[in-house]
Amino acid sequence: MSDTQLVADLAYGGDLCAGGAELTFRVSEAVVTRPGFASVALSAIGDVNSGPFACRSPFVIGSGGGVELSGSPVEVAFDDLRVSVESAGDDVVEGSPAEFVVTATPAQVVDWEINLEVSQTGSFAEPDDIGEIEVVVAANSGTAQFSVPTVADADDEDDGLLTATIIPGRYEIVSPVAASVAVIDDDPTAVGLSGPLGADVGSRVFWHEGDSTSTFELSLTLSRALKANEVLEVPLVVAGGVLGDDFSLALRTPAPDGVALSGASVTFTGSDANTNNEAVLVMTPLEDSDALDEVVSVSLPGEWPSATVASPTTMIADGAVGSGRAVFKIIDNDKTATPAVLVSVDTTSLGLFPLQQIRIAEGDPAGGAYLVSLATDPGDGVTVTVTPSLQPAGKLTVAPALLTYSGGADGDWATPQKITVVAVDDEDDAHEQVRVHHSVKGYQGVSVGPTLNVVVIDDDDTPAPDLVVLPAVVPANTFAALSSVGVELAPVGASFGGAGNLDNRGAALWNPVTGELTAEALALISLSGEPAGLKVVSGRLVPNADQNSNGRLKTTRVNAFVNFAYSGATITTDTTVTVTVDQALLSSAKDAVGSFVITALTPAVEVTPAVLELVEGGSNAEYTVVLTTDPGQGKTVRVKPASADPDAVTVSGTVFFTGGTGGDWSQAQTVTVTAVDDDDADPETVVLTNTVTGYSRVTSAPSVEVKVADDETALASVVLPVGGLVVVEGDVS
Known part of the structure; x- marks a missing residue:
């Protein structure tokens, strides 16, 4: 190969040489290292174009390997490097990685970087995993496999694609230049049912039997529009009435594309042109022959599986989940009416x-x-x-x-x-x-x-009612002992369940029979200044009776009894909690505001029981020790028991408590007490002391009294009078 001239197109690769110049090299000292490759020394001998020549190193000869422009020998690939990409596996379910493989031929003797662009349809990959990436084909291997992770979410969505496309570099791109892996969504389709008054059983729509002008509309909404070849049947669950006898059911006209009704089932059919995901059903009361009122509820199953339907369509692979409920009442007209x-x-x-x-x-x-x-x-x-x-x-x-x-x-x-x-x-x-x-x-x-x-x-300037909270003081340890703590809210100059403002929401705020407050009502009772973790969890209206002038009890106002739950850290300082009741719950044009105090837990060591009874000779008993408050993160508290008479009673060693998150300060620990066997026949009473270190200003815990019953038997003694004892024969005394 000596004196062989190679013509290199220096415009290849974009910006390696100025002006797209071609440069002729003289090849010398060529040694073939392997088929298609040679170690050569190159020297530039001229510029084919007459313009100035400027190159950056490294640059590319033809579309083959890279060359460092230097005087020392380098290896040159005389065959082109051809790069392609393919999927390395099957379609994946969301949460599993999509696999790809890059192929570079012929294999290079050094690691080679391949640039790719990763894109997606849908939203299955994180943003950081989308965009330009670099894949390295290891020396002498010819292939490199890489993966793109996907996210398993709870959202029902269309299936998507992850696509990897090769972008230009120091190689020739050949087919296939891009590869795609389908990502299958595995979340069920959510179906919601709603009516004008929602699902509150206390709020009902009233119909009159046979009145065709009185209709009620139900809405069914899918979480997404179905795709072509997807079908979802939504079964309605009807209770309290008979479809076709007590009421009829029809799609509101004009019926949307891709929606059909059969009996109490609504079928949604997807297509490329159909983006509809909602159906509105019109329910009309019918004339029947019985004399009964009907209270009818319509709901959806909590979930239902997929099923195969007639070809070529199939059910959504992951089934559906439903929520929502509507209730209505049909007033019968067959019973004998009383004039009224x-x-x-x-x-x-x-x-x-x-x-x-x-x-x-x-x-x-x-x-x-x-x-x-x-x-x-x-x-x-x-x-x-x-x-x-x-x-x-x-x-x-x-x-x-x-x-x-x-x-x-x-x-x-x-x-x-x-x-x-x-x-x-x-x-x-x-x-x-x-x-x-x-x-x-x-x-x-x-x-x-x-x-x-x-x-x-009233529209005149009315002072806001005061709110009395009973009790006004709640010890913090009450929250520690109970899952919830109840207080009574008593507005002064107003009443719960009264007029309130003019939004007329009373039926949705409390149950008119039981007085239980709904979630919407509980949200109208707000707290401020409270320790983080204090929440209103339930409540009910409580009528209050006062004596009138005739001495009779009469309900004159309504208070509320509410329960608070606490899940926060130990309350170490007295805390004032401000309670505000929205006017929507009151016979008032203004909110009622009151407060109560949560008193802090006092650091102390609780010891249980205070008295133990043992029998001498190795008998054992136990008492427990526990802290009332958290000593703090990283703190260790020691409780050291000691016996006032170790010859009679012995105790086990020091117990330790750790504070803060993950600490065991609230878990009772056990001290073992053992009675010692002695030689006398006397019972003993021994006091056990408990010394505390590392716990605020607490230095001691309550003592324990131990009563020990002796296991020896006392010897009987006989005492004779001084001078002896004289007994007369026959004297029975």
Whole structure:
């Protein structure tokens, strides 16, 4: 190969030589080292182009190996280095790494760096694992395998791809220049069911049997839109009523693409063009022949497995999980009705509220409204009047002041009529409760209708009610002994469960039967200044009865009993906890604020029991020792027992407690006491002392009294009188 000339395209690789110049080298001192390779000395002999020549070292000859421009021999690859990439395994499930392999031919005698770009569809790899990477093909190997980790999450999502693509370097890129590994999502599809009033059993939608104008909508929502060839059947769980007999079920029109209803099952079918993940069902009450009201609940299974359906579609491989519930009541119309005036809150304007009560703001011209109708037909040609009246008078205006209903087939007796009440703006700062009575004429002996309570929220400057917390002081060790601690919240000048502000959320804040506060209500009781870890976990309304002027008990206010749980560090200083109750829970236009004090635990050593009883001769007993508070991180407390009479009672050695996180300071440790066998026949009582070191200012713990029963038997003695004893024969005395 001596004097062989090689023409090198120095533009290869991008910026190795200025101007894309070609340079001719003279090869000398060539020695073939292996097939296709030679150790050579190179010298530049000219520039094919006439422009200036400037190169950086190393640079590339052709598309082959690298060359250092120097006077000493280097090895040159005369064959091109060709690089490709392929997947090194099957598709992976999220959480498993995607494997790839890079192939470089021919194999090089030195390590060789290959540059790749890793990209993804979906979000299965961490951001740090995406982008440009460098893979080293070891000398003489020709291949290098590498992996890209994926993350196992809990999100249902489309399957994705991880792709590795070779980017230019000191090699020739050949097919395949890129490889992909499919990443399979293994999370179930979440399906949610919701209705206008959610899942609270205390909040129900009321229908009248056979009333086709009264409908209820349910929404089913998938966590994602299905892909082509995916099908998910969502079975509805219906209880308390019969589909087809008590109510009908239909998709709201127009029905969305990819959604079908069969009985109580909704089927979602994916396609490339379909991005829908929601279906709205319309439920309508039907006429039946029984005389029963039905309370119907609709829910979803907690989870259900996948299943194969007719080809070519298949169920989602990982099944589904469901949540949500709706409850409604169908009022039957087959039972024999009793003539009565029906009064109900206008659900259109105010929302459902229990106990025939509405709330309005003083001076608000919109006021509030309720509905009045008749339960039965008063008969052809009969006119019924309903007149509202107020107690106390002068607090509200009522319109209209008279309602008229006509009977018969064409009568309007069953059509609810609206009455609007508006509060009169006064100058006091008190909330009022007004009773609206209804007198009736011309209705089959019915003269009085139901009474409606209207709570008027005053708009004048009202002081915020005080909140009394009972007890006012809670020892910290109460939290240590119990899983939760209860206190009573008593607002002064207000009441729980009353008017509150005007959002009318009462039905959703507490159970009207049991008084239990819902999670939403508990969130309206806030704490400040509390030790970290103190939480409100449950609560209920508690009626309070006072004596009236007649000596009878009457409920005049409602307090709340709430439970606090504590999971924080040892409370070492007295702490004031401020409790704020949102006005939404109160008959108040302002929040109520109060406080209580958690007194700190006093460092002490508890010893149990205080008295032990043993029998001489090796009998054993035990007592336990434990700390009441955490001595602190890294602290060690020693409790050293000692016997006042080691000849009678001995004790085991010092016990140790460690403080802080992971410490055993709250775990009782045992001291063993042993009775010593002696030669006398006397019982002993011995006091055991416990000396404490390393624990705040505590230097001693309570002593233990040990009573030892002797195991020897005392010898009997005979005492004779001085001078002897004279006994007369026959004298029995």
